[in-house]
Amino acid sequence: MKPEIITGAEIVIRSLQKESVDFVFGYPGGAVLNIYDAIFKQKYFKHVLVRHEQAAVHAADAFSRATGKVGVALVTSGPGATNAVTGIATAYMDSIPMVIISGQVPTHAIGEDAFQECDTVGITRPCVKHNFLVKDVNKIASTIKKAFYIASSGRPGPVLVDIPKDITAEEAEFIYPDSVALRSYTPVTKGHLGQIKKALDLLLKAKRPMVYSGGGVVLGNAAESLKNLIDTLGFPITNTLMGLGGFPASDEKFLGMLGMHGTYEANMAMQDCDVLLAVGARFDDRVIGNPDHFLSKPRKIIHIDIDPASISKRVKIDVPIVGDVKSVLDDMLESYGDLKKDHNKDLIKPWMAQIKEWASEDCMAFEDDGSFIKPQKVIQTLHKVTNGEAFITSDVGQHQMWAAQYYPFDKPRRWINSGGLGTMGVGLPYAMGCQLAFPDSQVACVTGEASIQMCIQELSTCKQFHLPIKIINLNNRYMGMVRQWQEFFYGNRYAESYMDALPDFVKLAEAYGHVGMKIEKSSDIEPALKEAFSEKLKEKLVFMDFITDQTENVFPMIPNGKGLSEMILAGDS
Amino acid sequence: MENESGALSRVSGLFSARGYNIESLTVAPTEDPTLSRMTIVTSGSDAVIEQIIKQLNKLIDVVRVLDLNDGKHIERELMLVKVKASNQYQDEMKRISDIFRGRIIDVSDNTFTIEVTGSSSKLDAYLESLDSESIIETVRTGALGIGRGDRILKA
Ligand SMILES: Cc1ncc(C[n+]2csc(CCOP(=O)(O)OP(=O)(O)O)c2C)c(N)n1
Ligand SMILES: [Mg+2]
Numbered sequence: 001m002k003p004e005i006i007t008g009a010e011i012v013i014r015s016l017q018k019e020s021v022d023f024v025f026g027y028p029g030g031a032v033l034n035i036y037d038a039i040f041k042q043k044y045f046k047h048v049l050v051r052h053e054q055a056a057v058h059a060a061d062a063f064s065r066a067t068g069k070v071g072v073a074l075v076t077s078g079p080g081a082t083n084a085v086t087g088i089a090t091a092y093m094d095s096i097p098m099v100i101i102s103g104q105v106p107t108h109a110i111g112e113d114a115f116q117e118c119d120t121v122g123i124t125r126p127c128v129k130h131n132f133l134v135k136d137v138n139k140i141a142s143t144i145k146k147a148f149y150i151a152s153s154g155r156p157g158p159v160l161v162d163i164p165k166d167i168t169a170e171e172a173e174f175i176y177p178d179s180v181a182l183r184s185y186t187p188v189t190k191g192h193l194g195q196i197k198k199a200l201d202l203l204l205k206a207k208r209p210m211v212y213s214g215g216g217v218v219l220g221n222a223a224e225s226l227k228n229l230i231d232t233l234g235f236p237i238t239n240t241l242m243g244l245g246g247f248p249a250s251d252e253k254f255l256g257m258l259g260m261h262g263t264y265e266a267n268m269a270m271q272d273c274d275v276l277l278a279v280g281a282r283f284d285d286r287v288i289g290n291p292d293h294f295l296s297k298p299r300k301i302i303h304i305d306i307d308p309a310s311i312s313k314r315v316k317i318d319v320p321i322v323g324d325v326k327s328v329l330d331d332m333l334e335s336y337g338d339l340k341k342d343h344n345k346d347l348i349k350p351w352m353a354q355i356k357e358w359a360s361e362d363c364m365a366f367e368d369d370g371s372f373i374k375p376q377k378v379i380q381t382l383h384k385v386t387n388g389e390a391f392i393t394s395d396v397g398q399h400q401m402w403a404a405q406y407y408p409f410d411k412p413r414r415w416i417n418s419g420g421l422g423t424m425g426v427g428l429p430y431a432m433g434c435q436l437a438f439p440d441s442q443v444a445c446v447t448g449e450a451s452i453q454m455c456i457q458e459l460s461t462c463k464q465f466h467l468p469i470k471i472i473n474l475n476n477r478y479m480g481m482v483r484q485w486q487e488f489f490y491g492n493r494y495a496e497s498y499m500d501a502l503p504d505f506v507k508l509a510e511a512y513g514h515v516g517m518k519i520e521k522s523s524d525i526e527p528a529l530k531e532a533f534s535e536k537l538k539e540k541l542v543f544m545d546f547i548t549d550q551t552e553n554v555f556p557m558i559p560n561g562k563g564l565s566e567m568i569l570a571g572d573s
Numbered sequence: 574m575e576n577e578s579g580a581l582s583r584v585s586g587l588f589s590a591r592g593y594n595i596e597s598l599t600v601a602p603t604e605d606p607t608l609s610r611m612t613i614v615t616s617g618s619d620a621v622i623e624q625i626i627k628q629l630n631k632l633i634d635v636v637r638v639l640d641l642n643d644g645k646h647i648e649r650e651l652m653l654v655k656v657k658a659s660n661q662y663q664d665e666m667k668r669i670s671d672i673f674r675g676r677i678i679d680v681s682d683n684t685f686t687i688e689v690t691g692s693s694s695k696l697d698a699y700l701e702s703l704d705s706e707s708i709i710e711t712v713r714t715g716a717l718g719i720g721r722g723d724r725i726l727k728a
Contacts, residue, residue, distance in 0.1 A: 133578075184633060184635055185633050
């Protein structure tokens with residue numbers, strides 16, 4: 001066969017084709033012009049032109065969260081790359097597999113403060129799983145292969161490939177490797193069987209068992225395996241913010257989300273259990289609160305995680321199991337077969353009764369006399385109108401917590417939010433990534449009037465690509481989450497958290513060619529949502545501006561530095 | 574670790590980003606030119622050291638990590654010391670250098686430069702025994718380490 005001699009830019013395109021990439025989210029510029037010229041001539045994938053590089057990375061990130069595939073973004077050198085950094089750091093904190101390709105100034109100009117030069121590899125190093133600067137056209141294909149492999153294996157994460165402009169113009173033979181072997185990178189998959197048996201032994205003897213699962217179950221496609229195991233054991237379970245949908249919320253064993261804004265029953269059970277099984281979660285500060293308080297109660301902890309560094313990082317673990325969560329859960333269920341006869345399911349009856357009592361607190365109840373729009377009610381109605389089947393993206397703030405609390409998810413990869421970095425502005429680009437991946441599904445972006453303005457320019461992208469996203473703007477005229485902290489911990493001094501000079505969102509939506517709605521009455525919530533999701537507006541992006549109760553707060557709440565059982569509840573004054 | 578540009582900054586960046594302490598860090602290519610070997614001297618509780626090892630292992634360029642303190646090992650550091658060569662210090666300096674098996678490797682009208690090797694604490698002791706007035710300049714490599722006997726670190 002004749003060797004295929006093509007340009008570096010074409011090698012980039014062909015490599016992406018080899019990786020079965022469907023969408024590239026990007027924004028052109030000088031250093032990537034060769035690559036864009038090659039994009040012009042290809043038909044393998046669709047390029048989605050965003051309006052800001054941050055949104056390109058967020059949209060690619062959401063595409064990955066929703067589908068499980070590797071998301072791809074393409075940006076130019078200098079400002080293109082620096083604009084992408086927030087997106088990359090966001091994906092990194094939530095372990096999202098992504099490949100970001102950035103243009104760089106020509107190799108001979110590197111280090112000379114050339115126009116639009118920045119040390120992209122240096123700037124992104126702390127917020128990527130790995131990055132590369134390719135200086136040889138013959139290495140483009142193998143580097144992209146490595147990038148996809150590293151991004152999607154082990155604990156996933158974003159990988160950046162920086163390619164100088166001259167390299168994309170040079171020619172080389174296109175050889176795409178079938179596989180990669182890196183002596184310095186060999187992620188484990190199978191968990192240690194001895195440890196798995198030890199864990200089961202502990203679990204079956206537990207009087208007060210509790211299961212806590214996180215984003216690892218969603219990312220590791222382990223939801224079904226988790227369900228099988230938990231159904232077999234009959235244990236109570238909670239999810240982290242990142243883990244929602246990893247276990248069906250409608251199952252009676254599900255205690256709701258835990259953590260800073262978790263349910264009373266989930267947090268109390270987490271604190272009081274005698275054996276805790278943690279699956280693909282990392283005991284972070286928003287989840288267990290003060291670690292000393294958490295550790296003040298004795299309990300045995302089993303931790304399953306793909307990343308050994310996540311184990312015993314904040315909390316000492318008794319039975320660590322390093323491995324792919326799905327494989328470990330399946331092995332655990334299999335091992336259970338041998339131990340089944342010794343399992344006394346009555347052992348946990350008093351514990352289940354205790355949990356029921358905690359649940360009777362009804363910590364999620366909220367007052368609603370109909371005089372204002374209650375944000376919680378908007379989310380509950382959204383759940384009803386979409387039959388709980390929609391992809392829900394959110395921004396960051398109170399609205400994010402209400403979405404997590406009042407939209408129960410039964411399936412993984414439906415709840416798309418920035419849990420780790422907590423990046424305001426992700427909501428709309430996240431919705432774009434989901435809608436492009438699932439054009440026939442309902443996609444709603446739950447946002448706040450502050451967050452939505454951080455990537456509002458993407459309304460233009462949505463118009464160009466006909467994305468019928470429904471934006472649920474819970475407009476409380478405040479950076480509500482900031483205001484809540486100021487109310488509780490700063491003597492009601494609302495420093496710079498009032499959102500003055502807000503745009504008319506209806507007109508704004510219309511200016512971009514979309515449909516705008518302003519909803520001011522509680523009784524209008526349901527009709528408005530029904531209309532937005534109706535057949536008539538099926539093809540349309542609808543921006544729903546809900547004017548909500550300004551004083552509403554998120555409950556329960558664990559104040560900073562406090563322990564899991566030290567929640568403030570809605571009824572407390 | 575892989576002898577790649579940027580590998581060193583990944584390691585040093587990890588230490589600063591996570592607030593780990595670095596007392597010294599030395600790095601150079603090995604007999605296999607595709608590999609570099611780094612010796613890091615750090616301190617922390619057992620939990621912190623465990624995290625450091627895990628976090629280092631997570632870096633893609635890192636091939637293997639070994640905590641030399643887990644077994645018998647040899648530690649050496651090289652130091653060059655430039656001292657004043659006045660009559661006042663000369664004999665004393667030669668005597669001390671002999672005790673520490675230092676070698677004079679450069680002489681000028683006003684200065685002597687001495688080379689000393691040993692554990693880091695031996696080098697500290699050497700410096701302490703010199704008259705501090707006489708010391709003009711010092712430069713140290715930081716510690717290098719290797720396991721004793723069959724204890725090896727290989728890719
Ligand atoms: C980029 C960024 N800047 C600042 C913050 C800090 N922050 C967290 S929530 C919040 C307010 C969000 O306000 P809004 O979007 O209106 O949501 P609400 O809390 O009112 O529902 C701020 C400023 C952040 N998370 N992200
Ligand atoms: Mg707000």
